[in-house]
Amino acid sequence: MSFVVKPSLWISSSSSSLLGEDSGFTSRTSKVTFNSRTSGVLKCMGVANPAAEITAYTTRVSRNANMAKLQAGYLFPEIARRRTAHISKHPDAQVISLGIGDTTEPIPEVITSAMALRAKALSTIEGYSGYGAEQGDKKLRTAIASTYYGNLGIEENDIFVSDGAKCDISRLQLLFGSNVKVAVQDPSYPAYVDSSVIMGQTGLFEKDNEKYGNIEYMRCTQENDFFPDLSTVSRADVIFFCSPNNPTGSAASREQLTKLVQFAKENGSIIVYDSAYAMYISDDSPRTIFEIPGAKEVALEISSFSKYAGFTGVRLGWTVVPKELLFSDGSRVAKDFNRIVCTSFNGASNVVQAGGLACLSSVGLKAMEDVVSFYQENTKILVHTFSSLGFNVYGGRNAPYVWVHFPGRSSWDVFAEILEKAHLVTTPGSGFGPGGEGFIRVSAFGHRENVLEASRRLKTLFK
Secondary structure, three states: OEEEOOOEEEEOOOHHHHHOOOOOOOOOOOOEEEEOOOOOEEEOOOOOOHHHHOOOOOOOOOOOHHHHHOOOOOHHHHHHHHHHHHHHHOOOOOOEEOOOOOOOOOOOHHHHHHHHHHHHHOOOOOOOOOOOOOOOOHHHHHHHHHHHHOOOOOOHHHEEEEOOHHHHHHHHHHHHOOOOOEEEEEOOOHHHHHHHHHHOOOOOEEOOOOEEOOEEEEEOOHHHOOOOOHHHOOOOOEEEEEOOOOOOOOOOOHHHHHHHHHHHHHHOOEEEEEOOOHHHOOOOOOOOHHHOOOHHHOEEEEEEOHHHHOOOOOOOEEEEOOOOOEOOOOOEHHHHHHHHHHHHOOOOOHHHHHHHHHHOOHHHHHHHHHHHHHHHHHHHHHHHHHHHOOOOEEEOOOOOEEEEEOOOOOHHHHHHHHHHHHOEEOEEHHHHOHHHOOEEEEEOOOOHHHHHHHHHHHHHHHO
C-alpha cells in the first residue's frame, strides 16, 4: 500500500482549437483542474516483493491454494502501480487518466440533497434508523422494478439492493459454489474470471494460451460482431454476459440475446447478465435480458447506479433474481441468494438508498440522462480522434468505452508507449482476456477539457 500525492494543473483548451470549428463538440466547463497525482488517496498497489513480508513466525493455516493460481495483480491496481511509477519518473508530468472506468462529473444535486436530508434525519429521534432489510428498502426496490423492468413481470421481491454490481458478482459466486463450470465473453470484465479462480471453479493458468482450465472462453471479435459463435461454445453451468460490453463497448442485439437465451435453455445453464451500462444504449438494443421471452427461466441480472449517477464511490446497485429461475432440483435460486445476502450483508447504507430513490424520481432520471449524455459526447470526441488517425475503432456508441485496434502489437506495449510519450493512462486489452490482445480500452469518463487535451496529445503522438 502507498500514498500518492499529486499537484494540480489548470487546463483551458477549447474544443474548436483541438477538433476544428465545425466539430460540434462543446465544453461543459471553461476551466478544470485535473490531478497528475491524487492527494491523500490510498491505492491498493499490491506487494512488490512478497518475500519481504515474511516473518520468522508462521501460523499453521494453509493458504487458499486458489489464490496461487491468480496471475500477477488485479488489472486496475496494476495499472495504478505503473501510473505511480511513471509519475515518480516524471514528477512534472501532467498525467490524464482514461484508464479505469471511474466517473468524474459531480453527482446531480437532486440526488445529493436527498442523501443529505436522510443523513441529517439520522441525528434526530424521529429520523434515526439502524439496520434495514438486507434486500433493500421496499420503496427503492419497487421503484427499480417499475422504472427499469416496467411490464416485464419483474416485481419488487425479485430485486436485491446491494453496494454495487462488483460486490454482487462475488456473492453470486458464493451462491453457485466451486462445482460449476463458468463461461465468459473473451474479452470481458476481469472480475468474472478472477472470482471464479478464487472460488475454486477453475484449473491452473495455461500460459501457452493465456487461459485458465475449466473456463469456457467465448471469443468475441470484430469478425463476429463481438458476439460469440455459440455453435462452438461448450456447455457451462454459469454464463457471464455483459451488454453493453466492458471493454469492447458493443451491445448485443435482440436477435443475438434471443440466441443466448435459447442456448442457455438447451444447455440448462444460468446467465448472469451484467447491464451496468444499459443507460448508455442509444439504439434499439435491449436494455435488460428480461426483454427476451423466456429469459426469466434462465437468467438473473446485475446492475448499478455507478455509471449513471456518479455512484462509483457512493456504492449502490441491485441484482434481479426472478422467481421463475430454478436450480436442477426445482428449488428457487432467489431463496438461496436471499440466504447468501442475509448471511454476508447487512444491507446498503440507508443514506445511499435515499439517494437511489432520488435517482429514480422524474427529476433524478433527467439529471442522470444529462450525465450520461455528457460522457457520450466525450466518447464521440475519442472515436473521432482515433478514427481520424486511421485506427479501427469499435464501441463508443452504446457504452462509455472506445476499443482501439493496434494489430500485431502487444497491448501492454501500446499502453506503455502512450503513457511514456503522451502521459495518458489507458487500459491494455489483454487485461480483459486473451481476446483483448492487440487492443486498448479508452475510457470516456473524464472532464471535458482533459478529454480534449488527451485528444490533442494522441494526435501529436500518432500523426
